[in-house]
Amino acid sequence: MKISKYIFTTGFLSLFSISAFSQGPFGYYNDAVRFSQTTFGGTARFQGIAGATTALGADMGTLNSNPAGLGFYRKSDVSISPGLNFAGTRTNMLNTETRDNKVSFNIANIGIVFSGAKDDIVPGKYRGGSFGISMTRTNNFQNQFSYSGFNKANSFGQYVAESARGYSVGEVADQDLNALTDIVGLAYNAYLIDPINCGEDADKNPIQCPGNPWHSNMSDNIVKQKEIVATKGNQSQWDIAYGGNIDDKIYLGASLGIATIKYESSKVFTETNTQTSDTIDSYSLHDNLTLRGTGINFKVGAIIKPADWIRIGLTGQTPTYYSIRTTYEYKIKMNLNADFVNEFGIDDSFQSFSTLPGTYNYNLTTPARAKAGIALFAGKAGFISGDVEVVGYSGARLKGTDPAELDADNDVIKNLYKTTFNFNLGAEARLGDYRLRAGYARLGDPYRHGVVDDLDRTINTFTFGAGLKSEGFYADIAFVNTFYKSNYYSYHLNSGKEPMAIVNNRNTSLVITIGTSF
Numbered sequence: 383m384k385i386s387k388y389i390f391t392t393g394f395l396s397l398f399s400i401s402a403f404s405q406g407p408f409g410y411y412n413d414a415v416r417f418s419q420t421t422f423g424g425t426a427r428f429q430g431i432a433g434a435t436t437a438l439g440a441d442m443g444t445l446n447s448n449p450a451g452l453g454f455y456r457k458s459d460v461s462i463s464p465g466l467n468f469a470g471t472r473t474n475m476l477n478t479e480t481r482d483n484k485v486s487f488n489i490a491n492i493g494i495v496f497s498g499a500k501d502d503i504v505p506g507k508y509r510g511g512s513f514g515i516s517m518t519r520t521n522n523f524q525n526q527f528s529y530s531g532f533n534k535a536n537s538f539g540q541y542v543a544e545s546a547r548g549y550s551v552g553e554v555a556d557q558d559l560n561a562l563t564d565i566v567g568l569a570y571n572a573y574l575i576d577p578i579n580c581g582e583d584a585d586k587n588p589i590q591c592p593g594n595p596w597h598s599n600m601s602d603n604i605v606k607q608k609e610i611v612a613t614k615g616n617q618s619q620w621d622i623a624y625g626g627n628i629d630d631k632i633y634l635g636a637s638l639g640i641a642t643i644k645y646e647s648s649k650v651f652t653e654t655n656t657q658t659s660d661t662i663d664s665y666s667l668h669d670n671l672t673l674r675g676t677g678i679n680f681k682v683g684a685i686i687k688p689a690d691w692i693r694i695g696l697t698g699q700t701p702t703y704y705s706i707r708t709t710y711e712y713k714i715k716m717n718l719n720a721d722f723v724n725e726f727g728i729d730d731s732f733q734s735f736s737t738l739p740g741t742y743n744y745n746l747t748t749p750a751r752a753k754a755g756i757a758l759f760a761g762k763a764g765f766i767s768g769d770v771e772v773v774g775y776s777g778a779r780l781k782g783t784d785p786a787e788l789d790a791d792n793d794v795i796k797n798l799y800k801t802t803f804n805f806n807l808g809a810e811a812r813l814g815d816y817r818l819r820a821g822y823a824r825l826g827d828p829y830r831h832g833v834v835d836d837l838d839r840t841i842n843t844f845t846f847g848a849g850l851k852s853e854g855f856y857a858d859i860a861f862v863n864t865f866y867k868s869n870y871y872s873y874h875l876n877s878g879k880e881p882m883a884i885v886n887n888r889n890t891s892l893v894i895t896i897g898t899s900f
Contacts, residue, residue: 410744411794413673414778415828417643417704418748420520420617421841422447422806422823424491425463426858426895430847431808432821434767436755437685437695439633442493442897445621446518448683448697448755449635452625455497455512461856461897463491468890469525473870475883476531476607486524488616490893492517499627511626511635521617523645527870527885530608536880537605538653538667539598541873542569546596551577562737565667565712572716572735573599573661603657607881609872615644615673625683633685641702643675651872661722663731668713675746677704695755695769701777704746711739744788745781749774755806762812769806775799775828798833802826808845817849817858837884841866855898862891 422433424443435443439451442461469484493516500510546554546566557567569575578595579588618641625635647670654664683697716733723731757767776799780788808821825841842865849858870883 408788408791410780410788411791411798413706413746414748414780414791414795415775415799416645417521417617417675417746418773418775418778419825419828419841421522421825421843421864423518423520425461425897426490426847426860426893427810427817427819427849429490429862429891429893430819430821430845430849430858430860431767431810432806432823432843432845432862434755434769434806434808434821434823436683436697436753436769437693437757437767438755438765439625439685442491442495442514442516442895443518444625444635445493445495445514445516445623445637446491446520446619446639448685448695448753449621449623449625449637449681450633450683450685450695450697452495452512452514452623452635453509453627453633453685455495455625456499457899458495458497458512459897459899460494461492461895463489463893463895465490465891465893467522467524468892470888470890471525471527472886473527473529473883474886475529475870476533476881478529478531480527480529482526482528484524484526484612486522486614488519488522488524489517490519490891491895493621507629509627509630511624513624515620515622517618517620519616519618520641522889522891523613523615523617525614525887525889526610526612527883527887528608528610529883530606532604532656533607533881534604536875536877537598537600537602538607538651538873539569539574539600541875541880542566543575543596543598544876546570546575548594549596550594551590559735562735563740564737568712568714568735568737572665572714572733573718573722574665574714574716575599599661600653601655601657601662603655606654606656607652607872608654609649609651611870612648614646617644618642621681623681631687633687635683637681637683639679639681639699639702641675641677641679641704643673643677643704643706645671645673647671661719662716663719664717666715668715670711672709673706675704675706677702677746677748679703691759691761693757693759695753695757697751697753699751701750702748704748706744706746708742708744709739710741712737743783747779747781749777764809764811766809767807769804771804771806772801773804773828774801776801798830799828800830802828815850815852817847817851819845819847819849819860821845835869837867837869839867854900856895857897858895860891860893862889862893864889864891 428443435447439454444451495514580591620640623637649669652666679702681699713736753771755769782788823843827839847860
């Protein structure tokens with residue numbers, strides 16, 4: 383079955399133990415939360431106040447946060463917001479701590495707004511509106527972490543042997559070496575696993591034991607394990623929006639969002655025998671995964687200004703309907719024991735095998751979102767604003783080529799994830815043409831505690847910013863510091879005794895916005 387080939391890639395990140403022959407979850411439930419938990423983006427002004435923007439307007443970021451904010455524009459506007467991201471990780475696994483860093487460039491936001499605001503002398507309650515198109519980066523996947531240590535309890539080879547259970551040796555051995563399609567065939571041809579036999583037939587051929595079990599040829603003693611996991615890519619959204627102004631009191635807007643996913647993962651797992659070996663000295667497994675997706679959603683928003691000192695904002699966004707294509711492949715490089723090579727007449731101690739690139743297409747529906755915000759103004763001296771958002775992550779849904787083949791993953795989504803509240807708080811002080819900003823954002827943990835573990839995956843973000851606004855020109859800068867924890871399993875065993883990594887993540891972003899009105 384085509385989908386079963388993908389479980390080994392997703393299994394590296396899975397929270398549940400799976401096998402090749404289970405009709406259980408294949409690991410796509412990880413994508414449900416990965417692509418649903420978007421962060422605030424936009425201009426440096428909006429990021430400087432930690433995305434507390436639902437009740438604010440007249441900024442390019444309003445197209446993505448609340449299209450009603452377009453109604454505040456009095457002039458047309460164009461801006462671009464380039465940025466740098468500095469990702470740092472501290473990984474604890476196998477009684478060791480490893481630090482990694484990664485730097486990347488991105489465009490946080492770019493867009494243009496055409497204002498149709500009416501002059502004050504023009505009568506009528508409808509004061510015109512603005513139309514805009516913008517791109518906002520809503521998720522950043524640039525990251526890297528690694529670990530290295532000694533495992534005294536088990537090995538990755540045991541995981542592959544457990545995953546192979548149920549395969550007959552004929553099914554595996556008959557695979558074309560130039561057309562391997564899964565990690566079981568890869569591991570068998572690379573001498574990592576062998577069948578467990580129970581006697582011989584009349585022709586002295588070994589008979590595989592009932593249930594078709596397998597064993598690992600990796601040492602059962604201490605092994606050194608090392609892995610590097612690097613990810614890159616982003617989620618972005620193009621918004622086509624319109625917002626109008628009714629009597630300078632009520633602002634209404636709507637937008638069509640075209641969302642994109644670009645995600646790539648590259649993993650290199652190495653295992654080395656530290657004791658006497660009769661088959662394998664070491665090996666490395668290379669696991670590459672690429673996802674590309676496009677989705678669509680619709681958003682409506684409103685901002686009410688009952689008085690000059692207060693604004694109240696509301697937004698609602700439909701689920702985002704994604705079509706996603708995955709591509710994956712594996713490569714294993716073996717360093718076989720010299721005595722083993724000589725005994726069996728193998729050509730070379732160094733063996734390398736690859737699977738054919740595999741593909742799988744599926745649909746993902748991320749949850750609907752609703753947000754409310756309030757902004758309080760101190761005349762022209764500045765403001766303070768706050769937002770609260772509710773997201774029901776358990777409402778995400780997957781659909782494969784066969785409508786029922788991802789039902790088990792959908793069951794995991796219902797049981798593993800929960801509804802969370804996200805909070806944003808920000809403030810801006812105005813000193814003539816200059817601006818000072820600060821903010822805090824909290825993205826709630828989408829996992830139900832105790833279902834798998836009790837790790838708190840809450841994402842905390844602290845922001846600072848400054849800006850200059852003059853007639854026809856503005857420039858802003860923001861520093862965004864994000865902290866969160868995650869865990870990682872290289873593999874899963876039926877015993878549940880596989881090692882787990884705790885990764886402390888810190889992302890620091892520098893965003894600059896330059897814009898002009900016309």
